[in-house]
Amino acid sequence: MMADRSHWSVGLMALALLAPIGAPARGLQAAPVDGVHGLDDSDPEAARAAWERLRGQGAAAVPILCDGFGSAPVHGRRNRAGLLAEVAGPDDIGRVIALLDDPDAEVRSTLVAFLARPDLAGAAIELRVVALEARSRDDVAGPVRRAAMRALGDLDExxxxxxLGRLARELPAPDRAVAAESLPSTPRASDVVRGLVADGFASERSASLRRRTPDDVLAQVLPTYGRMLADQLGGGESARDRAPLVIGLRHPSRAVQQAAGQAFRDLLARLRELGEADRAMRVLAGLELQGLDGRVVHYHRARFAFFPGGDPEGARRAARAIRAVRQGAEDRDRRLWLFRSLYLEAMATLALEAGADVEPLFVEAAAVLDGLLAERMDRADESLRTRHVEILHQRALLELARAVAALVAGTDASDRALLERVRVAHRLTLEAQLGFAELNGEALSSWDTLLESELSPFRLIFTGLELPALSPQASLAVQAELGRALASVSPAEMPGFAPFPDLPPELADPLQDFRRADLVEAILEARSAGIWKALTKARRAAKLAQARSPHAIAVEELSLVQELMARWSMIKRSLRLDAVDILDVRIPSSFALWLARDLRAAGRSQASRRIATRMRDELQSNGISNWWYYAGHERLAEVEMAIGNSWTEEDEPRRAEEELLKAVQRLEDIERRVAELGASPRQLQPYRNVRSGALVSLAVNANVKMGDPERALEYYERAYELRQDDFMRILLACYRARSGRDEEARALLREVRPYPQVYYNMACTHALLGDPARALEFLEKELEENHASDASRNRQREWAQSDPDLASLRQDPRFEQLVGLR
Incomplete structure (x- = not known):
């Protein structure tokens, strides 16, 4: 059995970027207070003591908490609701629903959150759905209605x-869009999403039979539709499946156009994740026949040609084909397509021809973007200012690609001209960040914004593929050198890489370079203006809410005011000249973490651990900024996971377990503190996914390296509680087969359509079920399709040789042939 090799990523939730300010004190001692009434006490210490005492009783405290609920003061009811949400169980659902008519919105929101608690599973599901739908329609408080709709989505039934489909059709705006947004991207919601999409594009005659889906709802469900198409067997290959994307891209509503574009991108991204490049190409061919802009089709053909199973020569042909399309377009669009064509041709040539001179293509591409920037769209309306920011981003990416091309050609990473190019890329990213901050008021960004974009070298040539001009080992070496170059122009942003010594201060320190320092200060000022604007708006909303309900406290509105006041205080401190820090506006990159994972995949676990350890040490020594507090600790947890997994590779299971448990504990702390800020289960799920990954790694370490299947099962069951997708279902099947519960294992296997990320664990499960032919089939697929280099493939063979799940295959000549080192 193996853990998921995918790169975990946690979105930076807006509510979780700040450290908790004014969080309630813990561990307070108080004189004992009898019964539940301590919760109703206005003394916080007495209430805390009662809370802890009642929580210790678990579900037995529920009748006590419900007794006299309606007559308790508002702060008492809030305390009771909070504790009920924590200790109530499946048998208490009816009691909780009976309290949903409480006059206080905060109490109702807390009780609504209980109804979506994951551990309730299918208990009283219809009763909960009815209660939540009624609350979504009828509650007088908008925040409670929205919380109820999100709770329905979290149920995933x-x-x-x-x-949610009924609510999306029947509620007025903006609530109907919240209902549509709350629909989960899972098979259980598939029919509802498809129905809403179909009715959004129905003819007037058809729409008269059923209500036509409003545009704002359609804009919410189209991206979900795109992801669902990819997960459906053969999805996207019929003209009927593709029609909503084609029609949506031409829709009169700008929001629907953008959503259709996102659906298209999500469909292709998911197909890439599933390893279905051939299906992606068929989908693109069909879309072209249905009238999709040929440039869009060729652009994505070029990108897919860099993926596993693709052909870089095909990428070059597709890139040139973009320029050949003679399709009417606004002049700026035409020039942007020219840039993409030149850029993709240069990257394909770089991958195909050792020593190729791609600089002329890059120079022409730069001239195109410079011409667009010279038009100063940043001085125009908002849509053009947004486009200006996007072009700055592309211009920075181009400078980064030129640096990569120089490294591939053999230029030393310490070369001053190369470092100057990297400094220009950094300055351009700061300019783009400033433009975004002036538009949106938010200012955080990172090198990762550039490195993770769809035209980044990491998406095109640093994919682990054996390219004609760039072997996987050479690719790793170029990435390591690029990391040092990026660290040399802004060390704090690139933990894990050693900057080159003895560089001029204006090159090595952004705050010693007057152009970059001015941009950092301007970003802080833009953030200040954005926070002040949001604060003014929040104060006005709080006053209006108080005026509407003079006898109630506008809790949500006042909480937002308090949070923004805290952020305003932070920004004023950071604007002092002696307090300016690049990490106030920039989040450290994950580049070293990605490289550590790729090094481990290539069998270089010691090198992986060295770079991960350096990243951890530098993150801790530089400090975690309050502006990205939770994101920083989540990143530290991922680094601890990388270190732990490297110890597993080196047969040091105790040291591996120690590091992985650190990651689990850190993630549990993050989840608890983010939950205290009011995060919903859906907002917490990304953190739980990462923790699940750490627990799966612990399970693999215990099973394969410690030889302790009981310990492994304990870790895995904790992981499965947090994340229940196809990958985890295959692992569950593996555990069921290992414990002799064969029918359960086979039933789980029937639920999952095989895809590359589960091939190895499918092999393990079939081996445990006594099905050697299927086991060997999936093991062969794993070795053929999931490893671009011999080093990575040999590492997997070594793992298979010692994996106890494959023990039944060891005497089979086909197994020996597959896993014999070559």
């Missing part, structure tokens, strides 16, 4: 999805 067919009846809940149908309720």
């Amino acid at each position: 067919e009846s809940a999805a149908r309720a």
Whole structure:
């Protein structure tokens, strides 16, 4: 069995970027207070003591908490609701629903959150769906209605999805869009999403039979539709499947156009994730026949040609074909397509021809973007200012690609001209960040914004593929040198890489370079203006809410005011000249973490651990900024996971377990503190996914390296509670087969359509079930399709040789042939 090799990523939730300010004190001692009434006490210490005492009783405290609930003061009811949400169980669902008519919105929101608690599973599901749908329609408080709709989505049940579909059709704006947004991207919601999409593009005659889907709802469900198409067997290959994307891209509503574009991108991204490049190409061919802009089709053909199973020569042909399309377009669009064509041709040539001179293509591409920037769209309306920011981003990416091309050609990473190019890329990213901050008021960014973009070298040539001009080992070496170059122009942003010594201060320190320092200060000022604007708006909303309900406290509105006041205080401190820090506006990159994972995949676990350890040490020594507090600790947890996994590779299971448990503990702390800020289960799920990954790594370490299947099962069951997708279901099947529960294992296997990320664990499961032919089939697929280099493939063979799950295959000549080192 193996853990998921995918690169975990946690979105930076807006509510979780700040450290908790004014969080309640813990561990307070108080004199004992009898019964539940301590919760109603206005003394915080007495209430805390009662809370802890009642929580210790678990579900037995529920009748006590419900007794006299309606007559308790508002702060008492809030305390009771909070504790009920924590200790109530499946048998208490009816009691909780009976309290949903409480006059206080905060109490109702807390009780609504309980109804979506994951551990309730399918208990009283129809009763919960009915209660949440009613609350979504009828509650007088908008925040409670929205919380109820999100709770329906978190249930991930067919009846809940149908309720959200009704709400999306029947509620007024903006609530109907919240209902549509709350629909989960899972098979249980598939029929509802498809129905809403179909009715959004129905003819007037058809729409008269059923209500036509409003545009704002359609804009919410189209991206979900794109992801669902990819997960459906053969999805996207019929003209009917593709029609909503084609029609949506021409829709009169700008929001629907953008959503259709996102659906298209999500469909292709998911197909790439599933390893279905051939299906992606068929989808693109069909879309072209249905009238999709040929440039869009050729652009994505070029990108897919860099993926596993693709052909870089095909990428070059597709890139040139973009320029050949003679399709009417606004002049700026035409020039942007020219840039993409030149850029993709240069990257394909770089991958195909050792020593190729791609600089002329890059020079022409730069001239195109410079011409667009010279038009100063940043002085125009908002849509053009947004486009200006996007072009700055592309211009920075181009400078980064030129640096990569120089490294591939053999230029030393310490070369002053190369470092100057990297400094220009950094300055351009700061300019783009400033433009975004002036538009949106938010200012955080990172090198990763550039490195993870769809035209980044990491998406095109640093994919682990054996390219004609760049072997996987050479690719790793170029990445390591690029990391040092990026660290040399802004060391704090690139933990894990050693900057080159003895560089001029204006090159090595952004705050010693007057152009970059001015941009950092301007970003801080833009953030200040954005926060002040949001604060003014929040104060006005709080006053209006108080005026509407003079006898109630506008809790949500006042909480937002308090948070923005805290952020305003932070920004004023950071604007002092002696307090300016690049990490106030920039989040450290994950580049070293990605490289550590790729080095481990290539069998270089010691090198992986060295770079991960350096990244951890530098993150801790530089400090975690309050502006990205939770994101920083989540990143540290991922680094601890990388270190732990490297110890597993080196047969040091105790040291591996120690590091992985550190990651689990850190992630548990993050989840608890983010939950205290009011995060919903859906907002917490990305953190739980990462923790699940750490627990799966612990399970693999215990099973394969410690030889302790009981310990492994304990870790895995904790992981499965947090994340229940196809990958985890295959692992569950593996555990069921290992414990002799064969029918359960086979039933789980029937639920999952095989895709590359589960091939190895499918092999393990079939081996444990006594099905050697299927086991060897999936093992062969794993070795053929999931490893671009011999080093990575040999590492997997070594793992298979010692994996106890494959023990039944060891005497089979086909197994020996597959895993014999070559």
